[in-house]
Amino acid sequence: xxxxxxxxxxxxxxxxxxxxxxxxxxxxxxxxxxxxxxxxxxxxxxxxxxxxxxxxxxxxxxxxxxxxxxxxxxxxxxxxxxxxxxxxxxxxxxxxxxxxxxxxxxxxxxxxxxxxxxxxxxxxxxxxxxxxxxxxxxxxxxxxxxxxxxxxxxxxxxxxxxxxxxxxxxxxxxxxxxxxxxxxxxxxxxxxxxxxxxxxxxxxxxxxxxxxxxxxxxxxxxxxxxxxxxxxxxxxxxxxxxxxxxxxxxxxxxxxxxxxxxxxxxxxxxxxxxxxxxxxxxxxxxxxxxxxxxxxxxxxxxxxxxxxxxxxxxxxxxxxxxxxxxxxxxxxxx
Amino acid sequence: xxxxxxxxxxxxxxxxxxxxxxxxxxxxxxxxxxxxxxxxxxxxxxxxxxxxxxxxxxxxxxxxxxxxxxxxxxxxxxxxxxxxxxxxxxxxxxxxxxxxxxxxxxxxxxxxxxxxxxxxxxxxxxxxxxxxxxxxxxxxxxxxxxxxxxxxxxxxxxxxxxxxxxxxxxxxxxxxxxxxxxxxxxxxxxxxxxxxxxxxxxxxxxxxxxxxxxxxxxxxxxxxxxxxxxxxxxxxxxxxxxxxxxxxxxxxxxxxxxxxxxxxxxxxxxxxxxxxxxxxxxxxxxxxxxxxxxxxxxxxxxxxxxxxxxxxxxxxxxxxxxxxxxxxxxxxxxxxxxxxxxxxxxxxxxxxx
Numbered sequence: 001x002x003x004x005x006x007x008x009x010x011x012x013x014x015x016x017x018x019x020x021x022x023x024x025x026x027x028x029x030x031x032x033x034x035x036x037x038x039x040x041x042x043x044x045x046x047x048x049x050x051x052x053x054x055x056x057x058x059x060x061x062x063x064x065x066x067x068x069x070x071x072x073x074x075x076x077x078x079x080x081x082x083x084x085x086x087x088x089x090x091x092x093x094x095x096x097x098x099x100x101x102x103x104x105x106x107x108x109x110x111x112x113x114x115x116x117x118x119x120x121x122x123x124x125x126x127x128x129x130x131x132x133x134x135x136x137x138x139x140x141x142x143x144x145x146x147x148x149x150x151x152x153x154x155x156x157x158x159x160x161x162x163x164x165x166x167x168x169x170x171x172x173x174x175x176x177x178x179x180x181x182x183x184x185x186x187x188x189x190x191x192x193x194x195x196x197x198x199x200x201x202x203x204x205x206x207x208x209x210x211x212x213x214x215x216x217x218x219x220x221x222x223x224x225x226x227x228x229x230x231x232x233x234x235x236x237x238x239x240x241x242x243x244x245x246x247x248x249x250x251x252x253x254x255x256x257x258x259x260x261x262x263x264x265x266x267x268x269x270x271x272x273x274x275x276x277x278x279x280x281x282x283x284x285x286x287x288x289x290x291x292x293x294x295x296x297x298x299x300x301x302x303x304x305x306x307x308x309x310x311x312x313x314x315x316x317x318x319x320x321x322x323x324x325x326x327x328x329x330x331x332x333x334x
Numbered sequence: 335x336x337x338x339x340x341x342x343x344x345x346x347x348x349x350x351x352x353x354x355x356x357x358x359x360x361x362x363x364x365x366x367x368x369x370x371x372x373x374x375x376x377x378x379x380x381x382x383x384x385x386x387x388x389x390x391x392x393x394x395x396x397x398x399x400x401x402x403x404x405x406x407x408x409x410x411x412x413x414x415x416x417x418x419x420x421x422x423x424x425x426x427x428x429x430x431x432x433x434x435x436x437x438x439x440x441x442x443x444x445x446x447x448x449x450x451x452x453x454x455x456x457x458x459x460x461x462x463x464x465x466x467x468x469x470x471x472x473x474x475x476x477x478x479x480x481x482x483x484x485x486x487x488x489x490x491x492x493x494x495x496x497x498x499x500x501x502x503x504x505x506x507x508x509x510x511x512x513x514x515x516x517x518x519x520x521x522x523x524x525x526x527x528x529x530x531x532x533x534x535x536x537x538x539x540x541x542x543x544x545x546x547x548x549x550x551x552x553x554x555x556x557x558x559x560x561x562x563x564x565x566x567x568x569x570x571x572x573x574x575x576x577x578x579x580x581x582x583x584x585x586x587x588x589x590x591x592x593x594x595x596x597x598x599x600x601x602x603x604x605x606x607x608x609x610x611x612x613x614x615x616x617x618x619x620x621x622x623x624x625x626x627x628x629x630x631x632x633x634x635x636x637x638x639x640x641x642x643x644x645x646x647x648x649x650x651x652x653x654x655x656x657x658x659x660x661x662x663x664x665x666x667x668x669x670x671x672x673x674x675x676x677x678x679x680x681x682x683x684x685x686x687x
Contacts, residue, residue, distance in 0.1 A: 054536040055507075170625050198399040198563060203607040203620035225537065228609030251613045269541045270611045274566040276590060281570070283541035287506040 013044040014085060016219025017066070017104070017187040021079035024061045024070055033292055035074070036061050037243035043187060043219035050222045050230035050251070053240035054288050062240070063189040063223045067106055068096030084186030101132045105180040109192040111172035115164040121175055122160030125182070132183040147178040150215075151208055170201035177209065184216050191223040206233055227270050231255055236324070239263050242289045242299035245318065249325040259327040262300045298329070306331045353426055355524055355557050356388040356411060361420035363403070363410045367630065378629045380406040382581035383420070385656075388525065391551065393558040395572030395589060397565060397604065401626045403581040404561045408527040411559075412444050413437065425524065442472045445518035449530035451510035455502040461488070461513050462498030468520040487516040490553070492546060508539035512546065519550065527559045532567060544571060565608050569593045577601050580629055580637045583656060587663025597665045599642045599673065636668065644669055 024036035036058040043049045053059040065076045066083075068091070081088040084103045088095050108114035116124055125144035129135045135143060141160070148156040151174040164172055173193065180188060190209065194202035210233065213220055224230050230237055230251070237254045239247040239262065247260040258264045265284045272278040286303040289295075295302055297312035304311065310330055318326040321333065363381035381403045388394045396404045409415040411422045413429055422429040429440060448454040455464055466484045469475060475483055488497055491512040502510055511531060518526050528547070532540040544567065550556060562568050568575055569589045577585040577598065585598040596602045603622035624641050627633060633640050639649040648668050656666040667673070 054538060168625050198626075199565075199607040199609070200399060200603060200620070200622040201625060202609075204623070207620055226609065227537070227611045231611050231613045232609055232615075255611065255613050266537060267611065269537055273541065273544070273570055274611065276569060276594070278570065281541040281545050283545055284538035285542075287508060287539065288536060 013047065015042060015082065016045045016047075016084060017041075017043040017221065018082040019066065019078055019080065022062060022065060022081075023077045024058070024065050025075050025077070027073045027075065033294075035243055035291055036065065039240070039243075039245055040079075041221075041238055041245065041248075043221055045186070045219050046213065046217050047236070048213070048220040048222055048234045050224060050234035050237045051240060052224055052227060052230055052237055054225055056242075056288050056291065057240040058243040058291075059223045059225075059240045060191055063106065063191050063221060065091070066096075066187075066189060066221070067100050067104055068093050069100075069106070101128065101185075102183045103185050104187040104189065105183065105185040106189040106191065107173075107176050107180045107193045110196045111169060111176045112164065112196075114176060115172060117164055120161055120163055121167075125160065125179060128179055128182055143182070144178075147182055148175065150212065151175070151178040153178070169197055170205065173197060173201075173205050174208065177205070177212065181212055181216060181218075185218055187219050187221065188213075189221045189223065192225070193222075194229070195224075195226070202229070209233075227255075227267065228274075239266075242294060243291060244299070244315075244328065246300065246328045247326065248318065249322075253322065253325050257322075257325075259321055259325065259332050260300075260329050261304045261306050261331070265305075353423075354387045355390045355425060356386070356559070357421075357423040358384060358386040358407075358411055359421050360385055361407065361410060361422065362418045363406050363415055364418040376630055379581050379632065380629060381410060381417075382632070384578070384581070384583050386411075386576055386583070388557050388559055390524070390557055391555040392574070393551065393560050393572045395568035395575035396559060396561045396578065397563060397568050397575060398578035399563065399604075399626050401580070401629060402578040403629070404578050405529055407578070408446070408529055408559055408561050412446060412527060413440065414446070438472075442468075442474075442521040443523050444525040444527070445521070445523040447511070447514050447518050447526055447528045447531045449533050451507060451514045451534070452502055454514055455510060455517075457502055459501075460498065461493070461500050461502065461505070464502070464513060465498070465516045465520055468517060472521050474521055483520070487520055488513075490519065490550065491516045492542075506539070507535050508542055511535060511543050515543075515546065515550065519554065519556070522554070523556060525557050525559065527561070529561045530563070531560075533562065533564065540567070547571065565593060565604060577604070580626060580632055582637060583664075583666065584638060585663065585665045585667075586656070587659065587661065587665075591661050592663060597659060597663070597670045597673070598638075598667050599644055599669075600638050603641075636666075638667075644673060 020040045022036055022039040023034055025034050026032060039062050041049060051059045051062060061070060064070045070076055076091040078091050081091060083099050122144060126140050129140040129143055144160055145156040148159060153159055153174055194205050197205060222230060222234055234251050237249060237251050238245045241262050247263045258267050268282045269284065272281045284303055289299050295312060297314055298316050301307040301311040308331060316328040316330050318328045320326050360383045361381055362383055365378040365380050366375040367378055369376045384407055398404045406415060410417045417430050424440060424444060427436060432440060462484050465487050466480055469480045469483060484498060493509060493512050502513065532543050535543060560568060560572050572589050575589045575592050576583050579600050585601045593605060596605050606621040622641055627640060635651045636649040636654050639645040654666045654668045656664045658664050
């Protein structure tokens with residue numbers, strides 16, 4: 001699962017997902033500004049890329065855009081989108097709908113909200129399996145039982161006849177994972193899949209996700225705000241701030257040698273909180289930025305301890321500082 | 335309990351060394367729930383005989399999974415949820431039987447800060463009015479002095495001068511939580527129950543609010559009962575921590591030793607499940623299997639035995655009592671003296687860097 005020494009992009013590994021210059025824009029009626037501002041990333045089969053950021057950083061929208069699920073009033077554009085080795089002609093709803101559920105699937109944060117409350121689990125499996133795989137009813141039900149078994153849900157026949165409210169959050173999240181993987185997609189977008197769960201269940205669900213990934217070989221885009229979680233799960237970490245990726249590195253490198261001042265500050269905070277000996281926590285001053293009123297130049301500059309006049313001139317682009325390690329900061333290396 | 339006396343409004347940072355600020359003994363809180371198909375109500379023991387002490391000017395942590403009863407305990411000791419048994423003493427006065435007059439004083443001296451700041455602030459009131467409301471209701475100060483007090487409070491929680499004219503939705507999550515804290519501090523309480531106060535905040539903002547909580551404690555001598563599921567946050571703030579499982583305390587101790595070397599298998603499981611921001615440490619397979627059982631159906635014997643990797647026959651029949659440990663803590667486990675304390679390799683997991 002984890003890359004410790006090998007580079008983030010193994011030679012010869014099949015690309016599960018590649019997207020270039022992804023933009024999600026709010027319509028002119030709601031402000032007309034970009035929420036995701038040119039995100040490029042690649043996920044290989046069997047690999048996990050974590051998209052890390054705070055609320056409002058655009059990490060969730062990035063995930064949603066890949067499935068054509070962004071909210072009304074937004075539009076999506078990309079220079080290039082490739083899923084499972086197949087090039088998409090556009091990010092139009094029609095093009096994405098052909099891939100959604102079959103080649104790229106998603107697990108959402110809150111299973112209580114993501115599942116349909118008025119249908120039994122079995123009916124929801126039936127819908128998904130009939131639509132994506134064109135299975136007959138009996139075949140779909142048999143398949144659903146197997147899928148539930150594969151995510152450790154005991155007593156599957158009974159569970160299929162139950163409604164979501166009759167189940168715990170941990171159980172539902174297993175079921176949603178089973179649903180998402182039912183068509184054995186090339187890519188799984190897991191958006192904060194365990195944030196609504198207790199840490200004890202989080203550990204179980206993440207272990208399950210890793211197990212299913214090892215079996216099915218899909219690439220996973222793990223969207224999370226939790227650096228602790230991604231440290232144990234991801235091969236590569238992409239850090240987002242204000243709609244852009246500001247740093248990208250193999251997981252071990254990101255944690256041992258973070259280069260962007262934002263990543264450094266975030267890691268310091270997380271480690272301070274986790275350290276028994278810290279007396280004063282190092283907080284990042286200020287608040288995450290409002291995308292409608294971004295400053296010129298680097299979006300992190302107003303909160304950055306290293307900010308210099310040149311930081312407010314132009315938007316810094318990602319550039320390599322080591323193998324597989326890219327940073328968008330003009331101050332790095334100075 | 336004799337006729338309730340009025341709780342005197344002791345000044346902040348009241349005499350140390352006296353009785354503890356809060357003394358909870360054998361508290362029981364039941365919820366009645368309707369069961370489908372059944373005629374009668376079922377009783378859920380959300381809090382099942384919990385004893386807990388909060389000293390003056392300190393922070394006591396309360397951890398456990400959802401459904402462990404930690405929030406119910408916090409609410410019951412403020413009498414926001416009725417208790418079915420036990421006793422709560424606050425500043426030397428009985429809380430559960432307090433009449434209207436002394437309850438009014440309790441409402442002044444003990445406050446609550448919730449997880450979701452925007453949900454706990456009235457969206458139609460400006461920040462100044464929100465912070466002023468407790469002063470008006472409790473008739474603290476006079477009309478002329480209250481605006482000044484509001485500005486002091488906002489300043490104390492680090493909000494800019496213009497904030498009092500803003501509405502909650504105009505503020506960031508961290509600022510909203512500062513407003514909630516300013517409102518809680520308005521009547522100069524000696525206790526604030528903080529129920530997951532930073533769980534909804536971004537990491538970069540969490541540290542700001544945690545630092546603020548410590549700063550406020552230094553300045554006012556207020557005590558916190560700090561309820562959270564994030565062990566790292568609790569360990570950072572609390573000198574002493576209680577671990578709850580299915581309505582009961584299963585372990586208690588100084589936070590340092592409790593998290594470094596957890597004794598109860600449940601605490602070990604919690605510690606092991608806490609992610610570490612260090613990819614060089616391999617994440618062990620989850621120690622805790624399964625989920626917390628329904629509190630309507632608490633297992634016999636040790637309530638944790640259904641998930642405990644070490645459970646034996648005795649655990650399935652005999653309820654373990656909370657027994658003192660050599661390091662000043664207490665643990666409710668039949669096996670704690672035989673169990674490998676390194677089973678969770680917990681301390682290293684949390685602290686290792």
